[in-house]
Amino acid sequence: MAEIAQDRAVRVAVLGCGTVGRALVGLLLDDAAGIAERSGVRLALVGVAVADPTKHRVGVPAELITGDAKVLVTDPEVDVVVELIGGLDPARELVEAALAAGKAVVTANKALVAAHGASLAATASAAGVDLLYEAAVAGAIPIIRPLRESLAGERVQRVTGIVNGTTNFILTLMAEEGVSYEDALGEAQRLGYAERDPSADVDGHDAAAKAAILAGLAFRCAVVGDDVPRQGIGAIPAADVASAARMGFVVKLLAVAELVADGALSVRVHPSLVPAAHPLASVRGAFNAVFVEGEACGELMLYGRGAGGMPTASAVLGDVIDAAHNRLSNSAAPAPPRGPARLLPPSEVRCPYYLSVEVADQPGVLAAVATAFGRHQVSIRSMEQDGLGEEARLIFLTHTARDGDVQATLAELADLPAVRRVGAVLRVVGVVDEPSAAAVDRPGGAGAVLA
Numbered sequence: 001m002a003e004i005a006q007d008r009a010v011r012v013a014v015l016g017c018g019t020v021g022r023a024l025v026g027l028l029l030d031d032a033a034g035i036a037e038r039s040g041v042r043l044a045l046v047g048v049a050v051a052d053p054t055k056h057r058v059g060v061p062a063e064l065i066t067g068d069a070k071v072l073v074t075d076p077e078v079d080v081v082v083e084l085i086g087g088l089d090p091a092r093e094l095v096e097a098a099l100a101a102g103k104a105v106v107t108a109n110k111a112l113v114a115a116h117g118a119s120l121a122a123t124a125s126a127a128g129v130d131l132l133y134e135a136a137v138a139g140a141i142p143i144i145r146p147l148r149e150s151l152a153g154e155r156v157q158r159v160t161g162i163v164n165g166t167t168n169f170i171l172t173l174m175a176e177e178g179v180s181y182e183d184a185l186g187e188a189q190r191l192g193y194a195e196r197d198p199s200a201d202v203d204g205h206d207a208a209a210k211a212a213i214l215a216g217l218a219f220r221c222a223v224v225g226d227d228v229p230r231q232g233i234g235a236i237p238a239a240d241v242a243s244a245a246r247m248g249f250v251v252k253l254l255a256v257a258e259l260v261a262d263g264a265l266s267v268r269v270h271p272s273l274v275p276a277a278h279p280l281a282s283v284r285g286a287f288n289a290v291f292v293e294g295e296a297c298g299e300l301m302l303y304g305r306g307a308g309g310m311p312t313a314s315a316v317l318g319d320v321i322d323a324a325h326n327r328l329s330n331s332a333a334p335a336p337p338r339g340p341a342r343l344l345p346p347s348e349v350r351c352p353y354y355l356s357v358e359v360a361d362q363p364g365v366l367a368a369v370a371t372a373f374g375r376h377q378v379s380i381r382s383m384e385q386d387g388l389g390e391e392a393r394l395i396f397l398t399h400t401a402r403d404g405d406v407q408a409t410l411a412e413l414a415d416l417p418a419v420r421r422v423g424a425v426l427r428v429v430g431v432v433d434e435p436s437a438a439a440v441d442r443p444g445g446a447g448a449v450l451a
């Protein structure tokens with residue numbers, strides 16, 4: 001890393017001028033003096049790379065625009081490169097080239113960090129430069145820096161996040177307006193909260209990438225987005241969202257990273273029942289929140305806008321200022337050591353479950369269903385019937401159960417002649433569960449506590 005004079009502006013190149021890039025460029029150009037006054041560092045925007053340099057961009061001087069990002073990332077005049085293109089290619093190659101050329105890199109690219117974060121961090125560390133990505137998880141919410149720095153000595157036990165605004169918007173609409181998943185998705189698309197192809201959000205890919213990043217930071221290990229088991233929200237009937245509400249729960253798509261019994265890590269994304277009194281239950285609409293539990297710090301929650309041009313640009317700008325200060329003092333942000341992650345297989349994860357089962361109105365149905373639960377040591381905590389006769393739906397809340405046992409129960413239920421359909425299968429998060437006799441009997445099952 002080349003030293004730079006304390007009194008000169010730190011030169012910033014931005015790759016990408018879309019939703020976030022345009023907002024950042026606006027802040028850098030329109031509020032340069034204010035940023036310098038508030039932060040104590042002068043930033044100079046020296047270039048903006050885009051795919052189509054012929055497109056007119058209101059408020060962006062044409063002389064700053066280039067179609068050749070490769071030239072910007074190795075330009076000796078550039079101190080900090082901000083990657084806001086998204087995706088893996090060419091973002092990865094550009095970030096690697098920038099780091100290798102001794103530039104600090106700031107990115108909002110969760111896909112890139114979740115897939116290649118460890119190797120990029122190693123490249124940055126070897127070059128003695130920053131790789132900062134506050135905006136890659138939960139947009140405007142400062143969560144990366146708190147996990148990396150404020151909680152550096154904390155024994156984090158669990159990180160639970162609502163990290164996808166699209167799915168939270170859809171689930172909020174389903175809960176509050178009683179509409180179907182399809183109608184709520186349509187409304188999210190109409191308002192611009194969901195893409196025309198919403199699969200990255202509703203199938204949990206986006207949240208899984210963020211879960212991997214949060215887990216890696218909280219537990220000082222390398223977790224890759226593709227290793228995170230995920231379940232999306234597409235199969236949740238409105239009736240189950242309503243039943244959950246009657247039982248005192250709110251349905252949320254959660255990214256969970258937690259330490260389990262023998263030091264293994266469970267990282268996963270799934271729709272979950274959260275008690276209405278839990279802080280995450282009050283996170284409505286497109287907002288995000290991350291709830292951290294640690295041995296010494298207790299419970300923390302950070303809440304805010306998880307997407308949008310300006311909120312995301314705000315987080316990116318914070319990183320740019322950090323990187324600029326570090327450049328001026330010839331230093332870089334701390335890079336905590338990372339070991340390999342020992343991930344718990346999904347079948348071994350334990351929590352209470354909400355299960356809804358549609359059954360025929362026949363004598364002996366309940367006994368047959370209860371036998372299936374019992375055969376796989378899944379202990380029923382409560383059961384209620386919704387509807388009568390042909391329409392009957394049985395809703396079960398279980399005690400803490402092993403996922404593999406629940407899946408075996410579901411397979412057996414699906415084969416019972418009286419069972420029309422196994423409906424929603426949702427994990428319950430944020431409750432302290434009394435261990436059932438069955439759970440106590442199983443290895444590692446005693447005293448299961450979920451929060």
Ligand SMILES: NC(=O)c1ccc[n+]([C@@H]2O[C@H](COP(=O)([O-])OP(=O)(O)OC[C@H]3O[C@@H](n4cnc5c(N)ncnc54)[C@H](OP(=O)(O)O)[C@@H]3O)[C@@H](O)[C@H]2O)c1
Nearest residue numbers: 016017018019020049050051052084085086108109307308
């Ligand atoms: N949007 C959000 O609310 C949000 C929130 C958090 C994080 N993020 C992350 O922020 C990043 C940017 O997202 P966005 O929504 O701003 O994306 P976007 O609106 O699609 O903008 C992408 C930009 O990249 C440019 N680009 C594409 N290929 C390029 C190339 N080869 N060389 C140079 N520039 C290229 C495009 O140029 P043209 O303008 O010429 O097409 C465009 O300006 C992503 O990693 C995303 O995950 C976004």
